[in-house]
Amino acid sequence: MRTDRSGDDKGPSRPSAGRPRDGKIDAAIVQATRDLLLESGYTALSLSAIAARAGTTTAAIYRRWSGKAQLVHEAILPAEVMAMPSASGDVEGDIRALVEATRMMFDRPEVRIALPALIADTVADPDVHSRMTSRFAESLATFRTRMDPGSDPGGDDGDLPMLAEVVVGSAIFRIIVRHDAPLDEAWVDDLTKLISSGWTSLSRGQAPR
Structure with a gap:
């Protein structure tokens, strides 16, 4: 079920074109969003x-984001937080790097607060979901090309998409279902060992270990 939203959160489906965006206003809106979430x-x-x-108007927000869900998503998961780690060539080390990057992405107060209702709003709105x-x-495409340079960045073959689903899904499950369970170093260690123990080489055609 979609969470309740205030009437002023129902704006145009896409930000309108106009004057170049003022980065200071963008930053103020994002910071205000994080602060108010907490x-x-x-x-x-x-x-x-x-x-x-933020010292601005709702019209200014709608020129930048389609509504509350998109704004919150970009505020709590900015591009720098969603950046994928570089591959080292060591499979277990790369898996650990992905798990650690996921922990850093989700283990923040504003993410834990917003995630359950944000997921509901995202699933309920096809445009926001897209x-x-x-x-x-x-x-994920960036991660694929770093860990498996020969892969098709836009493809869904191979083990990498499943690896991402397992790692990210584990973090989301821990936040939503287990709620107070930490995403700590012990979680990173345990999940890395669990995945690595059954992981096949990223080189195509190589038999499982």
């Missing part, structure tokens, strides 16, 4: 409150 949570968050805190999954797809 103060009042996702459900109570409204674009009017964000605009007031925007959100495209961001993860870009990160």
Whole structure:
């Protein structure tokens, strides 16, 4: 079920074209979003409150984001947080790097607060869902080319997409279902060992270990 949203969160489906975006306004809106998430949570968050805190208008927000879900997603998971690690050539080391990057992505207060309701809103809105999954797809494509240079970045063959699903899915399950369970170094160690023990080489055609 889609979470309740304030009336001022229902704006145009796509940001409108116009003057070049002011980076200072962007940063103020994103910071206000993070701060208000920590103060009042996702459900109570409204674009009017964000605009007031950022010293701007809801119209300015709609010129940049399609609505609350997209704004929150980009505020709690900015591009620098979603960056994938470089491959080292050592399979277990690369798996650990992916698990650690995922921990750093999700183990932050604003993510834990927003994630359950944000997922509900994302699934309920096809346009928002498409925007959100495209961001993860870009990160996965980067990860594929770093760990398996011979792969098709846009393809879904091989083990890499499943690896990403296992790692990210484990983090999301831990946050939503286990709730207070930490994403700590012990989780990184345990998940890395679990995946590595059954992992086949990233080189195509090589038999499992």
